[in-house]
Amino acid sequence: MDVFAPYAGTLLLPDKAPFGSESSVTLADGRPVAVIRWHNWSMRARYEILAPGTGAPLAAGHRQGFGGRNYYLTDAQSRALFHLKLGFWGPNRPSVLTLANGRVLSTRGNWTSRRFAVTDEQQREVARLVNNSPILSMRPDGLAFELQSPVLSIVQAIGLAQSMRAAIEANRSASVAASG
Numbered sequence: 001m002d003v004f005a006p007y008a009g010t011l012l013l014p015d016k017a018p019f020g021s022e023s024s025v026t027l028a029d030g031r032p033v034a035v036i037r038w039h040n041w042s043m044r045a046r047y048e049i050l051a052p053g054t055g056a057p058l059a060a061g062h063r064q065g066f067g068g069r070n071y072y073l074t075d076a077q078s079r080a081l082f083h084l085k086l087g088f089w090g091p092n093r094p095s096v097l098t099l100a101n102g103r104v105l106s107t108r109g110n111w112t113s114r115r116f117a118v119t120d121e122q123q124r125e126v127a128r129l130v131n132n133s134p135i136l137s138m139r140p141d142g143l144a145f146e147l148q149s150p151v152l153s154i155v156q157a158i159g160l161a162q163s164m165r166a167a168i169e170a171n172r173s174a175s176v177a178a179s180g
Contacts, residue, residue, distance in 0.1 A: 006150035045166035
């Protein structure tokens with residue numbers, strides 16, 4: 001399976017690593033497609049997407065710039081795969097996702113409450129989070145990310161999910177720091 005090709009289907013993503021810093025990403029049928037490795041003590045919210053089985057690097061993502069509003073994903077040869085620019089008011093407001101081919105998508109919704117979607121230039125939904133029932137799911141701790149149209153690759157979808165996760169964590173940390 002080419003994880004860099006546009007993909008339509010459902011990915012089961014880890015919400016967080018229960019132990020350690022690595023978690024598997026699978027298709028809906030349980031086949032592994034990637035492993036995410038988080039760099040937990042990184043100031044730049046770094047993570048890597050690895051090939052399952054071999055652990056070969058596929059892509060790497062990180063936050064960049066002042067204010068923590070820009071997230072980038074590059075392949076193993078450091079070629080850009082996307083740039084996510086969060087809205088001024090943070091990750092729960094509309095954001096802009098620019099793909100390597102120049103296509104511009106928008107994100108909207110609230111990642112934490114599992115109401116999140118990616119839309120194209122005509123505001124058609126191309127991807128969304130789907131509630132992952134703990135009773136029916138093989139991965140009750142995870143997120144089901146449904147790619148409705150073949151616009152994003154598997155690697156880009158994983159990177160978007162990890163970038164949003166990092167942005168939410170940064171937002172929470174800033175809120176705690178401001179209140180304390």
